[in-house]
Amino acid sequence: MNIGAWVVLAARNLLRNRRRSIVAGLAILLGVLAVTTLRGMLNGVQRSLKMEAITGQVGALQVHKTGWMAQIFGAPIDLDFPVDTAMLTRIEAVDNVRAAAPRIPFAGLVSSGDTTTFAMLTALDPERETKVCPARPERLTSGRLPSDKEPDGLVLSAELARRIGARLAKGDAGRVAILSNDRDGSLNALDTQLIGLNGLPRSPGLETRLGLLTLAKAQELLRMPGKATEIAISVNDLGDIEGTRQRLQAALGSGFEVSIWSELAKVVADAIAIQDKVLGVIMAVMLVVALLGVVNTLLMSVLERTREIGLLLALGLRRSQIVGLFVLESILLAVAASVPGLLGAGLTLIVLARVDVTFQAPGGGMLHIQPELFMSDVAIVLGAVWLGAVLAALLPARRASLLRPVQALAAV
Amino acid sequence: MPWIPKGKLTDMQWILLALRNLTRNRRRTAVTLAGLTIGIGAALVLQGFATGIVTLIGGLMVEGRLGAVQVHKTGHLQADQNALDFTLPDSAELRARLAAMPGVTAVAARLSFEATLGNGQQSTLALVSAIEPVADRKVCPVRFANVIGKGIESTDKNGAVLGIRLAEGLRALPGETLQLMATGPDNRPNLLDLRVAGKLPATTELDARRLVVVQLGYAQELLQMPGRVTEYSLAINEFSQADKIAGQVQAALGPDYQVVSWLDLLPQIRSVLGMLTVVMRVVVAVLLLLLATAVANTMYMTVHERVREIGTMLALGVRRQEVVRLLVSEAILLGILGSCLGVAAGTLLVYCLQTHGVTLRAPGADVESQLRPSISALAVVGTALLALVATALAAAGPAWRAAKLSPVECLRAT
Structure with missing residues (x-):
């Protein structure tokens, strides 16, 4: 018999008791549907968290002077380096790098009227920053980002502005003074105008007491003309981020350290890893329960077909061929059930994508979930189900193959 | 058959x-x-x-930082810049009353406030939690479980424990002296030295970056508010009953006080x-x-x-x-x-x-x-x-x- 004939035979066997096959298939279908839908939703959650970090605040990669990462929170301004167009061009020439933007993150005080409080300020190059963190404007609840036209503009987290009593208004109500120690340790002040308010970040662990101003003004305030302490970088392909890091490191030499977003927004990366583990466990449990239904069905099938198997053996079929037949039946059932399960999950995800699903991110704002499914997820689910189907068939198939033709034919 | x-x-x-x-x-x-x-x-x-x-x-969060239930002056949790206008007396009578409530096993007073911590060259925002070292051990027994260096002892008047990223950011080593600056209710900034006793590994990002733990007496001196605290935190006998016990304590204390469970304090959790x-x-x-x-x-x-x-x-x-x-x-x-x-x-x-x-x-x-x-x-x-x-x-x-x-x-x- 050729393989096609075996497949036809297996399919016919499955169709002999349709109801039974349908119920066993239903379990697989449900399992695939639930697992794939959960995976798709989780992908949406993880993508939002990740992209919020990458395009909203951090960038895909960052370059600092060596030693910075050890004291990242202190945002030291003495680990500075001169940046010029030549250096940025050199970085942007590295394969997969889309854009680079110089920054100075620093700690300072913001003051309005007689109230002063602490802020984590980030000085940006307005034009270059739009290519590295294009989602920054989306985070504004009102107003706009500082630009070359408004070099003394300032954006504060809405909460921070409320605290110091500053409002988005012309004149005194919108005037905010920034105080900070410069590189030599003496205190300087800078007058700015509040032009935008920032909402809460949607990813946990990102800076919430945020202030944004132009790089030129910060260089003035900190007395470090032409210098920066950080270069944020966006890439074309996030999949090749590790390779990009190595190429950047090679291009810049040992005086600089190159970090990936997952090291800079560690909370996000950690949360994603834990979610993946939990989903893996859930998937394994559902798969096992669904496949036990298949084991049961096949065992039943062996019992019913005892005489038939005896006949096949008596006619000279090999025991391995009997095992193969049952394994084939199991696989056919799994394939036939998992495909509609996948389609159902796809449909559910499309519907869920239309409905705007939101949830409150831990320590952040509202997160919109756009579910998505990767081929790799589909491959993992299908691979696990099909492999599981083979394993599930082994016990009943072995039992069938060990029958003795004479006794099997004598069975009722 | x-x-x-x-x-x-x-x-x-x-x-x-x-x-x-x-x-x-x-x-x-x-x-x-x-x-x-x-x-x-x-x-x-x-x-x-x-x-x-x-x-x-x-x-x-409960055993390391907050306590299961907290009692505040009504208005304190909603206040922002003037939070220190809403305080409670540091009184033995109130402690005894709280300790006698059903389900409550221990009481510790605290002063929580924002301050600026500096090392002379750079300064940064700190969220200060001023505790009573002895009473706090019953409410937050694992607070210093992973501390690098030492926790806070009653005898160590100006000792402080810093969140690890905060300590790294200020390049502060144990034994070093830093300056804590805070504005009291009189709106005058005050400055007091503290000595780094230890640093706390991160349990949450925020604490690692901002937390400073000092003694209650030190904080009262810094803010010039002797005999005042911002909250009492309570340990309870059944962790899962925090919301219920908070409700009972609230009913017993009346509207001058605001009683919250740890989950109220961490809405994101x-x-x-x-x-x-x-x-x-x-x-x-x-x-x-x-x-x-x-x-x-x-x-x-x-x-x-x-x-x-x-x-x-x-x-x-x-x-x-x-x-x-x-x-x-x-x-x-x-x-x-x-x-x-x-x-x-x-x-x-x-x-x-x-x-x-x-x-x-x-x-x-x-x-x-x-x-x-x-x-x-x-x-x-x-x-x-x-x-x-x-x-x-x-x-x-x-x-x-x-x-x-x-x-x-x-x-x-x-």
């Missing part, structure tokens, strides 16, 4: 009959039971993990836990559906196998509803057996995991914690009951099919 035609069977006889039918095909019953056991066991373990996560996060509950419910529901298909499958096979027998029963005058009852009883018996095994396996696994602990690093944390799954009797009983309902419903279809069979055709079937 000689006794079938002789009138009605007692309930016990029906159950025995159902049990016998289950033992007719042992392998099939065993596989179905295995499915039920794994499914119910897994549902219990998953719920155990969900509870374990609450306990883990709660343990870190409440939302994560809420989401976790939803996901767990969906997963448990899907598991039960899968179990229902397994049982339905088994019952269809049973009906198929016993067509002639069912025909005989009907021909002998057994009522259709009795056939339905017999088959549903078989499924329920399977469900009961499976639930027992599943509950046994699930609780055993939860117990083992609880004893050994699952090592886990919370997002953004430096230290690993032990996740200890646990499950309440209520959840166990609830899951088992749900599984029973699911199996009974799953049997309804096959049983209905059996009841509709015509005796003549059944007896003719091979």
Whole structure:
């Protein structure tokens, strides 16, 4: 018999008791549907968290002077380096790098009227920053980002502005003074105008007491003309981020350290890893329960077909061929059930994508979930189900193959 | 079955009959039971993990930082820049009153405020928590469990413990002196030296970056507010009852005070836990559906196998509803057996995991914690009951099919 004939035979066997096959298939279908839908939703959650970090605040990669990462929170301004167009061009020439933007993150005080409080300020190059963190404007609840036209503009987290009593208004109500120690340790002040308010970040662990101003003004305030302490970088392909890091490191030499977003927004990366583990466990449990239904069905099938198997053996079929037949039946059932399960999950995800699903991110704002499914997820689910189907068939198939033709034919 | 035609069977006889039918095909019953056991066991373990996560996060936050319940002056939690205008007296009488409330096991006073911490060259925002070292040990016993260096001793008047990223950012080593600057209720900034006693590895990102722990007396001197505190934090006897005890304390103290549980203070954790509950419910529901298909499958096979027998029963005058009852009883018996095994396996696994602990690093944390799954009797009983309902419903279809069979055709079937 050729393989096609075996497949036809297996399919016919499955169709002999349709109801039974349908119920066993239903379990697989449900399992695939639930697992794939959960995976798709989780992908949406993880993508939002990740992209919020990458395009909203951090960038895909960052370059600092060596030693910075050890004291990242202190945002030291003495680990500075001169940046010029030549250096940025050199970085942007590295394969997969889309854009680079110089920054100075620093700690300072913001003051309005007689109230002063602490802020984590980030000085940006307005034009270059739009290519590295294009989602920054989306985070504004009102107003706009500082630009070359408004070099003394300032954006504060809405909460921070409320605290110091500053409002988005012309004149005194919108005037905010920034105080900070410069590189030599003496205190300087800078007058700015509040032009935008920032909402809460949607990813946990990102800076919430945020202030944004132009790089030129910060260089003035900190007395470090032409210098920066950080270069944020966006890439074309996030999949090749590790390779990009190595190429950047090679291009810049040992005086600089190159970090990936997952090291800079560690909370996000950690949360994603834990979610993946939990989903893996859930998937394994559902798969096992669904496949036990298949084991049961096949065992039943062996019992019913005892005489038939005896006949096949008596006619000279090999025991391995009997095992193969049952394994084939199991696989056919799994394939036939998992495909509609996948389609159902796809449909559910499309519907869920239309409905705007939101949830409150831990320590952040509202997160919109756009579910998505990767081929790799589909491959993992299908691979696990099909492999599981083979394993599930082994016990009943072995039992069938060990029958003795004479006794099997004598069975009722 | 000689006794079938002789009138009605007692309930016990029906159950025995159902049990016998289950033992007719042992392998099939065993596989179905295995499915039920794994499914119910897994549902219990998953719920155990969900509870374990609450306990883990709660343990870190409650026993390491906040206390289970906090008593504030009404208005303090809503205030921003003028938070220090809402304070409570540092009084022995109030402590005694709080300690006497039902469920409360310990009381410690605290002063929480924002300040600027500097090393002479750079300065940064700090969230200061000023504690009473002795009383605090009962409310937050694991506060200094992972400290690098030393915790805060009563004798160490200006000792401070810093969040690790804060210490790294200021390049502060143990023994070094830093300056803490804060504005008291009189709106005048005050400055006081502190000495770094130790640093705390991250349990949450925010604490690692901002937290400074000092003595209550030191903070009262810095802010020039002797005899005042911002909150009392309470340890309670049953961790899961925080919301309830907070409500009771609130009722006893009246509207001048605002009593909150740790979950009120961490709304984002409440939302994560809420989401976790939803996901767990969906997963448990899907598991039960899968179990229902397994049982339905088994019952269809049973009906198929016993067509002639069912025909005989009907021909002998057994009522259709009795056939339905017999088959549903078989499924329920399977469900009961499976639930027992599943509950046994699930609780055993939860117990083992609880004893050994699952090592886990919370997002953004430096230290690993032990996740200890646990499950309440209520959840166990609830899951088992749900599984029973699911199996009974799953049997309804096959049983209905059996009841509709015509005796003549059944007896003719091979």
